[in-house]
Amino acid sequence: MPACARSVRASAFSGRVCSRAFQPVARPGRVHAVAPVAVAAPVQLKTGKPKREDVITGSPDNNISDYIYDKMGVDLHRQADHPIGIIKQAIYDYFEKRNPGMFKTFDDRYPIVTTHANFDEVLVPKDHVSRSPNDTYYVDANTVLRCHTSAHQAETLRAGHPAFLVTGDVYRRDSIDSTHYPVFHQMEGVRVFTEAEWTAAGADATALAEKDLKDALEGLAKHLFGDVECRWIDAYFPFTNPSFELEIFFKGKWLEVLGCGVMEQVILDANYKPGHKAWAFGLGLERLAMVLFDVPDIRLFWSGDDRFLKQFKAGDLTARFKPYSKYPSCYKDMAFWVSPEFSENNLCELVRNIGGDLVEEVTLIDNFTNKKTGRTSNCYRIVYRSMERSLTDEEINAIQDKVRQQVADVLKVELR
Ligand code: FA5
Ligand code: MG
Numbered sequence: 001m002p003a004c005a006r007s008v009r010a011s012a013f014s015g016r017v018c019s020r021a022f023q024p025v026a027r028p029g030r031v032h033a034v035a036p037v038a039v040a041a042p043v044q045l046k047t048g049k050p051k052r053e054d055v056i057t058g059s060p061d062n063n064i065s066d067y068i069y070d071k072m073g074v075d076l077h078r079q080a081d082h083p084i085g086i087i088k089q090a091i092y093d094y095f096e097k098r099n100p101g102m103f104k105t106f107d108d109r110y111p112i113v114t115t116h117a118n119f120d121e122v123l124v125p126k127d128h129v130s131r132s133p134n135d136t137y138y139v140d141a142n143t144v145l146r147c148h149t150s151a152h153q154a155e156t157l158r159a160g161h162p163a164f165l166v167t168g169d170v171y172r173r174d175s176i177d178s179t180h181y182p183v184f185h186q187m188e189g190v191r192v193f194t195e196a197e198w199t200a201a202g203a204d205a206t207a208l209a210e211k212d213l214k215d216a217l218e219g220l221a222k223h224l225f226g227d228v229e230c231r232w233i234d235a236y237f238p239f240t241n242p243s244f245e246l247e248i249f250f251k252g253k254w255l256e257v258l259g260c261g262v263m264e265q266v267i268l269d270a271n272y273k274p275g276h277k278a279w280a281f282g283l284g285l286e287r288l289a290m291v292l293f294d295v296p297d298i299r300l301f302w303s304g305d306d307r308f309l310k311q312f313k314a315g316d317l318t319a320r321f322k323p324y325s326k327y328p329s330c331y332k333d334m335a336f337w338v339s340p341e342f343s344e345n346n347l348c349e350l351v352r353n354i355g356g357d358l359v360e361e362v363t364l365i366d367n368f369t370n371k372k373t374g375r376t377s378n379c380y381r382i383v384y385r386s387m388e389r390s391l392t393d394e395e396i397n398a399i400q401d402k403v404r405q406q407v408a409d410v411l412k413v414e415l416r
Contacts, residue, residue: 048073055139061133077167077285083312106156107166124238134345145171149188176352176359177361186285192276221246237259263277332396333380337375347411350406358386358391359383360385
């Protein structure tokens with residue numbers, strides 16, 4: 001068994017510096033007002049790369065750039081020799097071995113979904129931070145790039161599946177560092193239990209679901225990593241109760257790799273059949289692949305460089321990434337008085353759109369409020385590094401000049 005220590009932290013609401021994810025807006029675990037809608041929406045059957053005009057629509061609510069559009073349809077999770085495809089298959093194999101024939105798998109669900117599917121059907125409150133255009137990519141007011149594979153829970157339950165794994169690309173406006181990227185891959189897992197099952201186990205329904213969930217995921221960690229240090233954290237998600245996150249000790253830090261919990265009963269009752277119980281999880285495939293293959297930076301998964309790609313082969317879980325070279329980084333600091341238009345996610349989006357994958361990290365290194373004027377000043381450090389080559393001063397200066405100009409023009413900050 002991997003050493004999965006149980007660590008109880010107050011809740012994801014306390015302490016953690018995190019702009020989004022599915023943290024509570026206010027009181028963790030409160031009963032929220034969003035009612036599930038039992039009307040069966042048709043299951044999305046579209047597949048393949050969306051057309052550009054279906055993504056960058058010209059709607060006033062549209063906030064998607066070509067940088068993001070270009071990542072759509074690449075489907076790293078459907079490339080058998082790619083680390084993301086390899087880890088997907090390894091997880092499928094694990095669940096097939098644990099419960100032969102039980103889990104139905106889907107990996108071609110269309111990434112453009114309604115706000116109804118992405119939020120309402122999984123009980124995300126109307127005022128939840130994840131609905132904000134600061135956090136989510138909107139195609140138009142009622143359509144988004146899915147920000148999690150939980151967007152497919154309700155429709156797959158309605159289609160009558162009692163156990164399934166849904167893998168797909170998901171999209172988020174987020175911070176920039178070695179473990180966060182605006183496009184990444186998740187796998188959703190759901191398993192429904194019948195009353196006969198918890199009766200036979202001599203447990204109450206929630207206890208059985210929680211136990212089976214944790215057993216399954218601890219077993220998965222062992223299957224993938226052998227002995228690795230991991231711990232359970234109490235968490236909050238609108239769609240599960242109780243809720244947990246699993247963290248793995250990686251490169252000197254605790255890395256969150258998944259969220260999970262016992263499905264909120266209303267979701268199951270409205271979309272499956274009453275009288276059942278279920279668990280659900282959402283795995284971050286890049287995070288798992290980073291641990292398994294020792295990949296130090298999430299941008300590498302998007303590298304087209306053969307020196308990266310040739311190191312991995314379908315079915316081989318033993319490969320460990322060998323850096324071909326570590327090119328020098330270069331950083332630029334930028335201080336400014338913030339404006340109402342400013343947010344860290346807006347800054348990261350802007351920097352990515354200009355600097356692309358040359359941007360390694362964006363960090364707030366200083367901030368203060370002038371007591372007399374009440375104005376707040378931030379200083380951000382932008383670290384640039386290519387995974388493939390050395391950068392020249394001229395190209396970084398040109399990018400940084402553009403960044404400075406656009407933060408002033410678009411985010412209306414006053415550079416200092
Ligand atoms: C969710 O997305 C929930 N839908 C998970 C879930 C499903 C909970 C079913 C309960 C039941 P969260 O926002 O924490 O939760 O993201 C899940 C995982 O995605 C994280 O643990 C992490 O591994 C990965 N992840 C999140 N943001 C990023 C990012 N910007 N880049 C790479 N991976 C990320
Ligand atoms: Mg999380």
